[in-house]
Amino acid sequence: MSSTALSADPETQLPALHRxxxxxxxxxxxAAGWLILGLLVYFLIIPAVRFGNxxxxxxxxTWQFLWVGLQVTLFVAVFSVVISTIVGFVLALGRLSNxxxxxxxxxxxxxxxxxxxxxxxIFYVFIVFPxxxxxxxxxxxxxxxxxxxxxxxxxxxxxxxxxxVEKGQLEAAYALGLKPFDTVINIILPQALRRMVPSIVSQxxxxxxxxxxxxxxxxxxxxxxxxxxxxxxxxxxGKPIVLETLFVIASIYFVICYILALISNRLEIKx
Amino acid sequence: MILLAEANAAAxxxxxYFGSAIVEYLPYFLRGMLMTINISFWAAxxxxxxxxxxxxxxxxxxxxxxxxxxxxxxxxxxxxxxxxVLVFYFGLPKLGIQLKFSFFGIEVGDSFSAGTLALGLxxxxxxxxxxxxxxxxxxxxxxxxxxxxxxSVLQTLRLVVLPxxxxxxxxxxxxxxxxxxxxxxxxxxxxxxxxxxxxxxxNNRTFKTFEVFTSVVFFYLMLxxxxxxxxxxxEKKYNPLRAKTLRLQGARI
Numbered sequence: 403m404s405s406t407a408l409s410a411d412p413e414t415q416l417p418a419l420h421r422x423x424x425x426x427x428x429x430x431x432x433a434a435g436w437l438i439l440g441l442l443v444y445f446l447i448i449p450a451v452r453f454g455n456x457x458x459x460x461x462x463x464t465w466q467f468l469w470v471g472l473q474v475t476l477f478v479a480v481f482s483v484v485i486s487t488i489v490g491f492v493l494a495l496g497r498l499s500n501x502x503x504x505x506x507x508x509x510x511x512x513x514x515x516x517x518x519x520x521x522x523x524i525f526y527v528f529i530v531f532p533x534x535x536x537x538x539x540x541x542x543x544x545x546x547x548x549x550x551x552x553x554x555x556x557x558x559x560x561x562x563x564x565x566x567v568e569k570g571q572l573e574a575a576y577a578l579g580l581k582p583f584d585t586v587i588n589i590i591l592p593q594a595l596r597r598m599v600p601s602i603v604s605q606x607x608x609x610x611x612x613x614x615x616x617x618x619x620x621x622x623x624x625x626x627x628x629x630x631x632x633x634x635x636x637x638x639x640g641k642p643i644v645l646e647t648l649f650v651i652a653s654i655y656f657v658i659c660y661i662l663a664l665i666s667n668r669l670e671i672k673x
Numbered sequence: 674m675i676l677l678a679e680a681n682a683a684a685x686x687x688x689x690y691f692g693s694a695i696v697e698y699l700p701y702f703l704r705g706m707l708m709t710i711n712i713s714f715w716a717a718x719x720x721x722x723x724x725x726x727x728x729x730x731x732x733x734x735x736x737x738x739x740x741x742x743x744x745x746x747x748x749x750x751x752x753x754x755x756x757x758v759l760v761f762y763f764g765l766p767k768l769g770i771q772l773k774f775s776f777f778g779i780e781v782g783d784s785f786s787a788g789t790l791a792l793g794l795x796x797x798x799x800x801x802x803x804x805x806x807x808x809x810x811x812x813x814x815x816x817x818x819x820x821x822x823x824x825s826v827l828q829t830l831r832l833v834v835l836p837x838x839x840x841x842x843x844x845x846x847x848x849x850x851x852x853x854x855x856x857x858x859x860x861x862x863x864x865x866x867x868x869x870x871x872x873x874x875x876n877n878r879t880f881k882t883f884e885v886f887t888s889v890v891f892f893y894l895m896l897x898x899x900x901x902x903x904x905x906x907x908e909k910k911y912n913p914l915r916a917k918t919l920r921l922q923g924a925r926i
Contacts, residue, residue, distance in 0.1 A: 427826055428734060435730075435737030442741065517897040518890060519858035522869060526886050533882045607751065614753035618862045625756060632763075645764040652752040652760070659751035 450649075455641040459650060464631065471627030472654060478541050478613050478623065482548040483606060489549065490556025495586070497561055508557070515554035521615045523551050528619045544616035544623075552609050559601045563594035603666035607659045614655075624651060694881040695888045698871075702892055705871030709896065712789055712865060713854045719793025720853065724800025729830060731801065732808050742801070749798035754856055757795055761787040762863045788860035796853040803845045807838035843911050847904035851897060858893075868892055 458464050496508035515523070524547035531543060538546075567590050575585040617626035628651040632644045695702070730742040749757065762784060765772060772783040772790070811834055819829040839846075861870035872889040876882050 431733065432735045432737070435733075435735035435739070435741070437737070439737035439741055513901075514894075517855075517894055517901060519855035519869075519893060521856075521858040522886075522889065522893060525869070526890070529876070530882055530886055611751075611753040614755040615859060618755065618859065625753065625759075628756075629759070642767055644767050645760065648756060648760045648764055652748075652756050655753055655756065656748065656751045660747065663751065 450645075454646050455643050456646060458631075458635060458643055459646070467631060468624065468627050468650070468654070471622065471624040474541060474621065474623040475610070475613050478544045478548065478616065478621070479610050481545045482552060482609055482613075485545065485549040486552035486556050486609075487602075489553035491560050493553060493557035494560035494564065497557065498564060512554045512557050515551050516558065518551070520548070520551040520612050521618070523547050524612075524615050525619060528616070540616075540620045540622070544613065544621045547616065548609060548612055551612075552605065555605055556602070559598050559605065560594075562601075563598035564590055566597055567593045599669045600666050603662055603669070607662050610658055610662070611655065624654060692884060692888075694875055694879040694884050698875045698879070701871045701875055702868065702888070705866065705868035706892055706896065708865065708870075709854070709857055709867040712785065712792070712860060712867060713850075713857050715789045716792040716796060716853060716857065717850055719789060720796035720800050723794060723797030724804055725835075727797065727801035728804035728808060729835075731805050746798040746801050749795050750802070754791065754795045755859055755862070758788065758791040758860065758863055761791045782864075784860075784864040788857075788863060788865045792853060792857060792860065795856070796849060799849050800846065803842045803849060804838060807842035808834065810841055811837050840911060844904060844908040847900075847907045851900040851904055854897060854900060855893075868896075 493508045493512060496504045497512060499505050499508075524544065527547035527550070528540070528543050531538075531546075564586070571589055571593065572585060575589045580589070613621075613623055614625040617623050617629070628647045632642065632647040635643050635647075727742045727745055730738045731746070733739070761772070765787070766783070772786040774781055774786070815837065816829055816834050819833040820826070824832065857865075857867060858869040861867050861873065864870070868889060872885055876885045879885065
Protein backbone atom coordinates (compact mmCIF):
# COMPACT_ATOMS: atom_id res chain seq x y z
CA MET A 403 0.00 0.00 0.00
CA SER A 404 1.50 3.25 -1.10
CA SER A 405 -1.14 5.49 0.46
CA THR A 406 -0.03 7.02 3.72
CA ALA A 407 -2.24 7.69 6.70
CA LEU A 408 -2.67 11.31 5.73
CA SER A 409 -3.82 10.80 2.12
CA ALA A 410 -7.50 11.42 1.48
CA ASP A 411 -9.97 8.68 0.70
CA PRO A 412 -11.03 9.13 -2.98
CA GLU A 413 -14.74 8.59 -2.37
CA THR A 414 -15.43 10.42 0.86
CA GLN A 415 -12.64 13.01 0.55
CA LEU A 416 -11.97 12.46 4.24
CA PRO A 417 -8.52 11.64 5.56
CA ALA A 418 -8.23 7.87 6.06
CA LEU A 419 -6.55 7.88 9.45
CA HIS A 420 -7.34 4.30 10.38
CA ARG A 421 -7.20 1.51 7.90
CA UNK A 422 -8.61 -1.84 8.96
CA UNK A 423 -5.79 -4.33 9.60
CA UNK A 424 -5.31 -6.96 6.92
CA UNK A 425 -4.41 -9.81 9.29
CA UNK A 426 -7.27 -9.98 11.76
CA UNK A 427 -7.80 -12.89 14.12
CA UNK A 428 -10.92 -13.96 12.24
CA UNK A 429 -9.17 -14.02 8.86
CA UNK A 430 -6.18 -15.92 10.14
CA UNK A 431 -8.49 -18.38 11.88
CA UNK A 432 -10.47 -18.82 8.68
CA ALA A 433 -7.31 -19.38 6.65
CA ALA A 434 -6.05 -21.90 9.21
CA GLY A 435 -9.34 -23.73 8.92
CA TRP A 436 -9.10 -24.11 5.15
CA LEU A 437 -5.46 -25.13 5.54
CA ILE A 438 -6.42 -27.87 8.00
CA LEU A 439 -9.18 -29.05 5.68
CA GLY A 440 -6.70 -29.13 2.81
CA LEU A 441 -4.18 -31.09 4.86
CA LEU A 442 -6.84 -33.58 5.88
CA VAL A 443 -7.87 -34.11 2.27
CA TYR A 444 -4.26 -34.36 1.12
CA PHE A 445 -3.02 -36.72 3.83
CA LEU A 446 -6.13 -38.79 4.53
CA ILE A 447 -8.55 -38.91 1.65
CA ILE A 448 -6.20 -38.92 -1.35
CA PRO A 449 -3.98 -41.73 0.07
CA ALA A 450 -7.11 -43.67 1.03
CA VAL A 451 -8.40 -43.51 -2.53
CA ARG A 452 -5.01 -44.23 -4.14
CA PHE A 453 -3.58 -46.90 -1.86
CA GLY A 454 -6.74 -48.60 -0.58
CA ASN A 455 -7.59 -51.96 -2.08
CA UNK A 456 -10.87 -51.05 -3.73
CA UNK A 457 -10.82 -53.79 -6.38
CA UNK A 458 -13.23 -56.15 -4.49
CA UNK A 459 -15.85 -53.41 -4.64
CA UNK A 460 -15.71 -53.38 -8.42
CA UNK A 461 -17.20 -56.87 -8.45
CA UNK A 462 -20.95 -57.30 -8.54
CA UNK A 463 -20.81 -60.35 -6.23
CA THR A 464 -19.49 -58.22 -3.36
CA TRP A 465 -22.44 -55.90 -3.62
CA GLN A 466 -24.84 -58.83 -3.91
CA PHE A 467 -23.37 -60.24 -0.71
CA LEU A 468 -23.80 -56.91 1.09
CA TRP A 469 -27.31 -56.51 -0.35
CA VAL A 470 -28.40 -59.77 1.31
CA GLY A 471 -27.20 -58.35 4.62
CA LEU A 472 -28.83 -54.99 4.00
CA GLN A 473 -32.15 -56.71 3.33
CA VAL A 474 -32.03 -58.35 6.76
CA THR A 475 -31.13 -55.00 8.36
CA LEU A 476 -34.07 -53.28 6.68
CA PHE A 477 -36.43 -56.17 7.48
CA VAL A 478 -35.50 -56.04 11.17
CA ALA A 479 -35.65 -52.25 11.29
CA VAL A 480 -39.05 -51.96 9.58
CA PHE A 481 -40.72 -54.65 11.68
CA SER A 482 -39.20 -53.26 14.89
CA VAL A 483 -40.48 -49.78 14.06
CA VAL A 484 -44.01 -50.98 13.39
CA ILE A 485 -44.17 -53.19 16.48
CA SER A 486 -42.55 -50.70 18.83
CA THR A 487 -44.73 -47.82 17.62
CA ILE A 488 -47.90 -49.79 18.31
CA VAL A 489 -46.67 -51.19 21.64
CA GLY A 490 -45.24 -47.81 22.60
CA PHE A 491 -48.55 -46.08 21.95
CA VAL A 492 -50.42 -48.62 24.07
CA LEU A 493 -47.81 -48.25 26.83
CA ALA A 494 -48.09 -44.46 26.75
CA LEU A 495 -51.86 -44.64 27.11
CA GLY A 496 -51.35 -47.21 29.87
CA ARG A 497 -49.00 -44.93 31.76
CA LEU A 498 -51.46 -42.03 31.43
CA SER A 499 -54.39 -44.23 32.44
CA ASN A 500 -56.40 -43.48 35.58
CA UNK A 501 -56.20 -47.14 36.58
CA UNK A 502 -53.40 -47.25 39.16
CA UNK A 503 -52.37 -50.84 38.40
CA UNK A 504 -52.10 -50.37 34.63
CA UNK A 505 -50.31 -47.07 35.09
CA UNK A 506 -47.77 -48.52 37.54
CA UNK A 507 -47.14 -51.59 35.37
CA UNK A 508 -46.54 -49.51 32.23
CA UNK A 509 -44.32 -47.08 34.10
CA UNK A 510 -42.33 -49.94 35.58
CA UNK A 511 -41.80 -51.55 32.19
CA UNK A 512 -40.81 -48.24 30.56
CA UNK A 513 -38.36 -47.27 33.29
CA UNK A 514 -36.82 -50.76 33.37
CA UNK A 515 -36.24 -50.92 29.63
CA UNK A 516 -34.95 -47.37 29.38
CA UNK A 517 -32.42 -48.07 32.12
CA UNK A 518 -30.94 -51.11 30.39
CA UNK A 519 -28.40 -51.18 27.56
CA UNK A 520 -30.10 -52.21 24.33
CA UNK A 521 -27.20 -54.59 23.74
CA UNK A 522 -28.01 -56.38 26.99
CA UNK A 523 -31.68 -56.68 26.02
CA ILE A 524 -30.82 -58.13 22.60
CA PHE A 525 -28.26 -60.44 24.19
CA TYR A 526 -30.84 -61.56 26.74
CA VAL A 527 -33.40 -62.37 24.06
CA PHE A 528 -30.88 -64.24 21.92
CA ILE A 529 -29.32 -66.24 24.76
CA VAL A 530 -32.10 -66.75 27.29
CA PHE A 531 -35.15 -67.26 25.05
CA PRO A 532 -33.86 -70.44 23.35
CA UNK A 533 -32.96 -71.83 26.78
CA UNK A 534 -36.54 -71.53 28.02
CA UNK A 535 -37.86 -73.21 24.89
CA UNK A 536 -38.74 -70.36 22.53
CA UNK A 537 -37.46 -71.14 19.04
CA UNK A 538 -37.63 -68.54 16.27
CA UNK A 539 -35.55 -67.52 13.24
CA UNK A 540 -32.82 -65.16 14.41
CA UNK A 541 -34.22 -61.99 12.72
CA UNK A 542 -37.27 -62.35 14.96
CA UNK A 543 -35.12 -62.51 18.08
CA UNK A 544 -33.51 -59.27 16.95
CA UNK A 545 -36.93 -57.73 16.28
CA UNK A 546 -38.18 -58.75 19.73
CA UNK A 547 -35.06 -57.43 21.45
CA UNK A 548 -35.07 -54.12 19.61
CA UNK A 549 -38.83 -53.69 20.05
CA UNK A 550 -38.63 -54.31 23.80
CA UNK A 551 -36.26 -51.37 24.13
CA UNK A 552 -37.62 -49.05 21.44
CA UNK A 553 -41.25 -49.44 22.53
CA UNK A 554 -40.31 -48.07 25.96
CA UNK A 555 -38.62 -45.04 24.40
CA UNK A 556 -41.50 -44.56 21.95
CA UNK A 557 -43.92 -44.69 24.89
CA UNK A 558 -42.06 -41.84 26.57
CA UNK A 559 -42.11 -39.82 23.34
CA UNK A 560 -45.86 -40.40 22.91
CA UNK A 561 -46.51 -39.55 26.55
CA UNK A 562 -44.52 -36.33 26.39
CA UNK A 563 -46.31 -35.41 23.14
CA UNK A 564 -49.75 -36.09 24.60
CA UNK A 565 -48.91 -34.14 27.78
CA UNK A 566 -47.67 -31.21 25.70
CA VAL A 567 -51.18 -30.60 24.33
CA GLU A 568 -52.97 -27.99 26.43
CA LYS A 569 -55.37 -29.33 29.00
CA GLY A 570 -58.16 -27.11 27.70
CA GLN A 571 -58.30 -29.18 24.51
CA LEU A 572 -59.11 -32.30 26.51
CA GLU A 573 -61.67 -30.51 28.65
CA ALA A 574 -63.34 -28.98 25.61
CA ALA A 575 -63.56 -32.38 23.93
CA TYR A 576 -65.11 -33.91 27.04
CA ALA A 577 -67.50 -30.98 27.34
CA LEU A 578 -68.60 -31.62 23.76
CA GLY A 579 -69.39 -35.20 24.75
CA LEU A 580 -66.53 -37.11 23.07
CA LYS A 581 -65.48 -40.41 24.59
CA PRO A 582 -61.91 -40.68 25.98
CA PHE A 583 -60.75 -42.90 23.09
CA ASP A 584 -62.20 -40.55 20.43
CA THR A 585 -60.65 -37.60 22.22
CA VAL A 586 -57.19 -39.09 22.07
CA ILE A 587 -57.48 -40.21 18.45
CA ASN A 588 -59.22 -37.15 16.99
CA ILE A 589 -58.20 -34.23 19.19
CA ILE A 590 -54.96 -34.95 21.06
CA LEU A 591 -52.94 -37.09 18.65
CA PRO A 592 -53.16 -34.87 15.55
CA GLN A 593 -51.75 -31.98 17.59
CA ALA A 594 -49.20 -34.07 19.49
CA LEU A 595 -47.94 -35.93 16.43
CA ARG A 596 -46.49 -32.83 14.86
CA ARG A 597 -44.37 -32.13 17.94
CA MET A 598 -43.30 -35.75 18.27
CA VAL A 599 -42.06 -36.27 14.71
CA PRO A 600 -38.44 -35.10 15.30
CA SER A 601 -38.07 -37.32 18.36
CA ILE A 602 -39.65 -40.30 16.63
CA VAL A 603 -37.37 -39.97 13.61
CA SER A 604 -34.24 -39.64 15.74
CA GLN A 605 -35.31 -42.76 17.62
CA UNK A 606 -35.74 -44.42 14.23
CA UNK A 607 -32.15 -43.52 13.38
CA UNK A 608 -31.02 -45.03 16.68
CA UNK A 609 -33.00 -48.16 15.85
CA UNK A 610 -31.37 -48.56 12.42
CA UNK A 611 -27.97 -48.19 14.06
CA UNK A 612 -28.88 -50.60 16.86
CA UNK A 613 -29.67 -53.40 14.40
CA UNK A 614 -25.89 -53.77 14.12
CA UNK A 615 -25.80 -54.90 17.76
CA UNK A 616 -27.62 -58.09 16.84
CA UNK A 617 -24.78 -58.96 14.47
CA UNK A 618 -22.45 -59.37 17.45
CA UNK A 619 -24.54 -62.29 18.62
CA UNK A 620 -26.02 -64.21 15.72
CA UNK A 621 -27.85 -62.09 13.16
CA UNK A 622 -26.67 -62.15 9.54
CA UNK A 623 -27.17 -58.51 8.66
CA UNK A 624 -25.15 -55.76 7.01
CA UNK A 625 -22.39 -55.43 9.61
CA UNK A 626 -22.00 -59.19 9.89
CA UNK A 627 -21.81 -59.43 6.10
CA UNK A 628 -19.09 -56.80 6.06
CA UNK A 629 -17.15 -58.57 8.78
CA UNK A 630 -17.32 -61.86 6.91
CA UNK A 631 -16.25 -60.11 3.72
CA UNK A 632 -13.03 -58.71 5.16
CA UNK A 633 -12.30 -61.86 7.15
CA UNK A 634 -12.67 -63.88 3.93
CA UNK A 635 -10.32 -61.57 2.03
CA UNK A 636 -7.89 -61.65 4.94
CA UNK A 637 -7.67 -65.44 4.75
CA UNK A 638 -7.33 -65.66 0.98
CA UNK A 639 -4.36 -63.97 -0.62
CA GLY A 640 -4.32 -60.27 -1.32
CA LYS A 641 -4.29 -57.01 0.54
CA PRO A 642 -6.59 -56.81 3.57
CA ILE A 643 -9.72 -54.73 3.03
CA VAL A 644 -10.77 -54.15 6.65
CA LEU A 645 -10.96 -50.35 6.56
CA GLU A 646 -12.33 -50.27 3.03
CA THR A 647 -15.19 -52.63 3.91
CA LEU A 648 -15.96 -50.80 7.14
CA PHE A 649 -16.01 -47.53 5.20
CA VAL A 650 -18.49 -48.95 2.69
CA ILE A 651 -20.69 -50.38 5.47
CA ALA A 652 -20.57 -47.12 7.42
CA SER A 653 -21.51 -45.21 4.26
CA ILE A 654 -24.56 -47.42 3.68
CA TYR A 655 -25.73 -46.81 7.26
CA PHE A 656 -24.91 -43.14 6.87
CA VAL A 657 -27.06 -42.77 3.75
CA ILE A 658 -30.05 -44.43 5.43
CA CYS A 659 -29.72 -42.43 8.65
CA TYR A 660 -28.93 -39.13 6.95
CA ILE A 661 -31.99 -39.39 4.70
CA LEU A 662 -34.10 -39.98 7.82
CA ALA A 663 -32.46 -36.98 9.52
CA LEU A 664 -33.18 -34.77 6.48
CA ILE A 665 -36.83 -35.87 6.48
CA SER A 666 -36.99 -35.06 10.18
CA ASN A 667 -35.53 -31.58 9.62
CA ARG A 668 -38.05 -30.88 6.84
CA LEU A 669 -40.98 -31.95 8.99
CA GLU A 670 -39.63 -29.94 11.91
CA ILE A 671 -39.53 -26.75 9.84
CA LYS A 672 -43.03 -27.34 8.49
CA UNK A 673 -44.57 -28.28 11.84
CA MET B 674 -16.69 -64.66 19.14
CA ILE B 675 -16.33 -63.25 22.63
CA LEU B 676 -12.89 -64.18 23.82
CA LEU B 677 -12.29 -65.79 27.17
CA ALA B 678 -9.64 -63.87 28.99
CA GLU B 679 -6.64 -65.63 30.39
CA ALA B 680 -6.88 -63.41 33.47
CA ASN B 681 -10.10 -65.16 34.38
CA ALA B 682 -8.59 -68.62 34.21
CA ALA B 683 -8.56 -69.36 37.95
CA ALA B 684 -12.27 -69.45 38.61
CA UNK B 685 -13.90 -70.97 41.68
CA UNK B 686 -15.66 -74.33 41.52
CA UNK B 687 -19.42 -74.19 41.33
CA UNK B 688 -21.77 -75.86 43.76
CA UNK B 689 -25.37 -76.23 42.73
CA TYR B 690 -28.22 -74.20 44.16
CA PHE B 691 -30.36 -71.45 42.70
CA GLY B 692 -28.26 -68.31 42.44
CA SER B 693 -25.04 -70.17 43.17
CA ALA B 694 -23.42 -68.83 40.02
CA ILE B 695 -24.05 -65.27 41.18
CA VAL B 696 -22.83 -65.79 44.73
CA GLU B 697 -19.66 -67.63 43.78
CA TYR B 698 -18.79 -65.38 40.88
CA LEU B 699 -19.71 -62.13 42.62
CA PRO B 700 -16.12 -60.78 42.46
CA TYR B 701 -16.26 -61.15 38.66
CA PHE B 702 -19.43 -59.12 38.41
CA LEU B 703 -18.02 -56.44 40.71
CA ARG B 704 -14.81 -56.30 38.68
CA GLY B 705 -16.96 -55.97 35.57
CA MET B 706 -18.94 -53.12 37.11
CA LEU B 707 -15.70 -51.32 38.00
CA MET B 708 -14.50 -51.72 34.41
CA THR B 709 -17.80 -50.36 33.06
CA ILE B 710 -17.44 -47.32 35.32
CA ASN B 711 -13.77 -46.97 34.42
CA ILE B 712 -14.21 -47.00 30.65
CA SER B 713 -17.27 -44.75 30.87
CA PHE B 714 -15.25 -42.26 32.89
CA TRP B 715 -12.44 -42.04 30.33
CA ALA B 716 -14.85 -41.98 27.42
CA ALA B 717 -16.74 -39.16 29.15
CA UNK B 718 -13.55 -37.11 29.37
CA UNK B 719 -12.70 -37.77 25.70
CA UNK B 720 -16.23 -36.99 24.56
CA UNK B 721 -16.50 -33.76 26.53
CA UNK B 722 -13.17 -32.46 25.22
CA UNK B 723 -14.07 -33.39 21.62
CA UNK B 724 -17.62 -32.11 21.98
CA UNK B 725 -16.51 -28.76 23.34
CA UNK B 726 -13.96 -28.16 20.57
CA UNK B 727 -16.27 -29.32 17.77
CA UNK B 728 -19.21 -27.29 19.08
CA UNK B 729 -17.11 -24.12 19.17
CA UNK B 730 -15.71 -24.81 15.70
CA UNK B 731 -19.19 -25.28 14.31
CA UNK B 732 -20.34 -21.83 15.42
CA UNK B 733 -17.17 -19.94 14.43
CA UNK B 734 -17.14 -18.18 11.07
CA UNK B 735 -14.20 -20.28 9.84
CA UNK B 736 -15.32 -22.07 6.68
CA UNK B 737 -12.80 -24.89 6.58
CA UNK B 738 -13.07 -25.84 10.23
CA UNK B 739 -16.84 -25.71 9.98
CA UNK B 740 -16.71 -28.29 7.18
CA UNK B 741 -14.40 -30.54 9.22
CA UNK B 742 -16.52 -30.22 12.38
CA UNK B 743 -19.81 -30.80 10.56
CA UNK B 744 -18.42 -33.84 8.74
CA UNK B 745 -17.23 -35.20 12.09
CA UNK B 746 -20.58 -34.84 13.86
CA UNK B 747 -22.64 -36.10 10.94
CA UNK B 748 -20.41 -39.12 10.40
CA UNK B 749 -20.27 -40.18 14.03
CA UNK B 750 -23.95 -39.59 14.68
CA UNK B 751 -25.23 -41.43 11.63
CA UNK B 752 -23.17 -44.61 11.73
CA UNK B 753 -23.55 -47.43 14.26
CA UNK B 754 -21.27 -47.39 17.27
CA UNK B 755 -20.40 -51.03 16.61
CA UNK B 756 -19.02 -50.21 13.14
CA UNK B 757 -16.93 -47.44 14.69
CA VAL B 758 -15.64 -49.84 17.33
CA LEU B 759 -14.62 -52.22 14.54
CA VAL B 760 -12.83 -49.38 12.75
CA PHE B 761 -10.83 -48.47 15.85
CA TYR B 762 -10.10 -52.02 16.96
CA PHE B 763 -9.50 -53.85 13.68
CA GLY B 764 -9.01 -51.02 11.20
CA LEU B 765 -6.41 -48.74 12.80
CA PRO B 766 -3.79 -51.49 13.36
CA LYS B 767 -3.98 -52.11 9.58
CA LEU B 768 -2.71 -48.55 9.10
CA GLY B 769 0.12 -49.27 11.51
CA ILE B 770 -1.43 -47.30 14.37
CA GLN B 771 -0.83 -49.13 17.65
CA LEU B 772 -3.35 -48.44 20.39
CA LYS B 773 -1.50 -50.42 23.03
CA PHE B 774 0.58 -48.10 25.19
CA SER B 775 1.76 -47.57 28.72
CA PHE B 776 0.39 -44.66 30.73
CA PHE B 777 2.39 -43.74 33.86
CA GLY B 778 3.54 -47.33 34.13
CA ILE B 779 0.02 -48.75 33.61
CA GLU B 780 -0.39 -50.94 30.56
CA VAL B 781 -3.39 -49.83 28.51
CA GLY B 782 -4.62 -52.62 26.28
CA ASP B 783 -5.67 -51.99 22.71
CA SER B 784 -9.25 -53.06 23.37
CA PHE B 785 -9.51 -50.56 26.21
CA SER B 786 -8.08 -47.64 24.25
CA ALA B 787 -9.95 -48.52 21.06
CA GLY B 788 -13.16 -48.80 23.06
CA THR B 789 -12.55 -45.53 24.88
CA LEU B 790 -11.80 -43.74 21.62
CA ALA B 791 -14.80 -45.13 19.75
CA LEU B 792 -17.22 -44.52 22.61
CA GLY B 793 -15.70 -41.11 23.31
CA LEU B 794 -15.88 -39.92 19.71
CA UNK B 795 -19.39 -41.31 19.17
CA UNK B 796 -20.69 -39.59 22.31
CA UNK B 797 -18.54 -36.55 21.55
CA UNK B 798 -20.50 -35.95 18.34
CA UNK B 799 -23.73 -35.87 20.35
CA UNK B 800 -22.14 -33.70 23.05
CA UNK B 801 -21.02 -31.29 20.32
CA UNK B 802 -24.57 -31.03 19.01
CA UNK B 803 -25.92 -30.43 22.53
CA UNK B 804 -23.35 -27.72 23.34
CA UNK B 805 -23.85 -26.13 19.92
CA UNK B 806 -27.59 -25.82 20.53
CA UNK B 807 -26.69 -24.20 23.86
CA UNK B 808 -24.28 -21.78 22.16
CA UNK B 809 -26.90 -20.83 19.59
CA UNK B 810 -29.42 -20.20 22.37
CA UNK B 811 -27.20 -17.56 24.02
CA UNK B 812 -28.16 -14.08 22.74
CA UNK B 813 -25.57 -12.57 20.36
CA UNK B 814 -25.42 -9.48 22.53
CA UNK B 815 -23.62 -11.42 25.26
CA UNK B 816 -20.62 -12.12 23.06
CA UNK B 817 -20.66 -8.66 21.48
CA UNK B 818 -20.80 -6.96 24.88
CA UNK B 819 -17.88 -9.01 26.12
CA UNK B 820 -15.86 -8.18 23.00
CA UNK B 821 -16.59 -4.48 23.28
CA UNK B 822 -15.50 -4.54 26.91
CA UNK B 823 -12.11 -5.56 25.63
CA UNK B 824 -12.10 -9.32 26.20
CA SER B 825 -10.31 -11.40 23.59
CA VAL B 826 -12.16 -13.96 21.49
CA LEU B 827 -11.00 -16.84 23.67
CA GLN B 828 -11.75 -14.96 26.88
CA THR B 829 -15.25 -14.20 25.62
CA LEU B 830 -15.83 -17.89 24.95
CA ARG B 831 -14.27 -19.10 28.17
CA LEU B 832 -15.68 -16.55 30.60
CA VAL B 833 -18.98 -15.42 29.11
CA VAL B 834 -20.52 -17.60 26.43
CA LEU B 835 -19.53 -21.19 27.26
CA PRO B 836 -20.46 -21.12 30.98
CA UNK B 837 -23.97 -19.97 30.09
CA UNK B 838 -24.31 -22.42 27.21
CA UNK B 839 -23.16 -25.44 29.21
CA UNK B 840 -25.40 -24.55 32.13
CA UNK B 841 -28.28 -24.49 29.67
CA UNK B 842 -27.53 -27.93 28.26
CA UNK B 843 -26.55 -29.73 31.48
CA UNK B 844 -29.70 -31.91 31.57
CA UNK B 845 -29.33 -33.18 27.97
CA UNK B 846 -25.64 -33.76 28.66
CA UNK B 847 -26.62 -35.87 31.65
CA UNK B 848 -28.92 -37.88 29.41
CA UNK B 849 -26.13 -38.36 26.88
CA UNK B 850 -23.77 -39.63 29.53
CA UNK B 851 -26.28 -42.07 30.95
CA UNK B 852 -26.81 -43.33 27.38
CA UNK B 853 -23.05 -43.60 27.03
CA UNK B 854 -22.84 -45.77 30.14
CA UNK B 855 -25.38 -48.10 28.55
CA UNK B 856 -23.59 -48.07 25.18
CA UNK B 857 -20.38 -49.17 26.88
CA UNK B 858 -21.93 -52.66 27.14
CA UNK B 859 -21.16 -53.42 23.50
CA UNK B 860 -17.44 -52.89 24.05
CA UNK B 861 -17.44 -56.37 25.56
CA UNK B 862 -17.51 -57.58 21.94
CA UNK B 863 -13.89 -56.48 21.46
CA UNK B 864 -12.74 -57.87 24.78
CA UNK B 865 -13.12 -54.98 27.22
CA UNK B 866 -13.75 -56.89 30.44
CA UNK B 867 -16.81 -54.99 31.54
CA UNK B 868 -20.00 -56.23 33.18
CA UNK B 869 -21.34 -57.72 29.96
CA UNK B 870 -18.06 -59.53 29.27
CA UNK B 871 -17.96 -61.02 32.76
CA UNK B 872 -21.60 -62.09 32.44
CA UNK B 873 -20.80 -63.94 29.22
CA UNK B 874 -17.75 -65.48 30.88
CA UNK B 875 -19.69 -66.70 33.92
CA ASN B 876 -22.44 -67.98 31.61
CA ASN B 877 -19.92 -70.01 29.61
CA ARG B 878 -18.50 -71.38 32.85
CA THR B 879 -21.70 -72.31 34.65
CA PHE B 880 -24.35 -72.59 31.88
CA LYS B 881 -26.79 -70.89 34.27
CA THR B 882 -27.91 -68.54 31.55
CA PHE B 883 -31.15 -67.34 33.06
CA GLU B 884 -29.71 -66.59 36.49
CA VAL B 885 -26.61 -64.89 35.16
CA PHE B 886 -28.27 -62.56 32.69
CA THR B 887 -31.16 -61.72 34.99
CA SER B 888 -28.71 -60.72 37.70
CA VAL B 889 -26.74 -58.65 35.16
CA VAL B 890 -29.96 -56.73 34.55
CA PHE B 891 -29.91 -55.78 38.23
CA PHE B 892 -26.22 -54.90 38.17
CA TYR B 893 -26.85 -52.55 35.26
CA LEU B 894 -29.85 -51.04 37.02
CA MET B 895 -27.57 -50.32 39.99
CA LEU B 896 -25.44 -48.23 37.65
CA UNK B 897 -28.02 -46.57 35.41
CA UNK B 898 -30.84 -45.79 37.83
CA UNK B 899 -28.75 -43.47 40.08
CA UNK B 900 -27.53 -41.81 36.90
CA UNK B 901 -31.14 -41.30 35.79
CA UNK B 902 -32.06 -39.79 39.16
CA UNK B 903 -29.10 -37.46 38.91
CA UNK B 904 -30.24 -36.28 35.45
CA UNK B 905 -33.76 -35.78 36.77
CA UNK B 906 -32.36 -33.69 39.62
CA UNK B 907 -30.34 -31.62 37.12
CA GLU B 908 -33.45 -31.00 35.05
CA LYS B 909 -35.38 -29.86 38.09
CA LYS B 910 -32.55 -27.65 39.30
CA TYR B 911 -31.59 -25.90 36.10
CA ASN B 912 -34.69 -25.93 33.95
CA PRO B 913 -37.89 -26.89 35.74
CA LEU B 914 -40.08 -25.42 33.01
CA ARG B 915 -38.32 -27.08 30.12
CA ALA B 916 -37.85 -30.39 31.93
CA LYS B 917 -40.62 -31.97 29.91
CA THR B 918 -39.25 -31.03 26.50
CA LEU B 919 -35.71 -31.94 27.50
CA ARG B 920 -36.96 -35.35 28.49
CA LEU B 921 -38.27 -35.63 24.95
CA GLN B 922 -34.88 -34.76 23.52
CA GLY B 923 -33.24 -37.20 25.90
CA ALA B 924 -34.56 -40.03 23.78
CA ARG B 925 -32.19 -39.07 20.99
CA ILE B 926 -29.24 -41.35 21.50
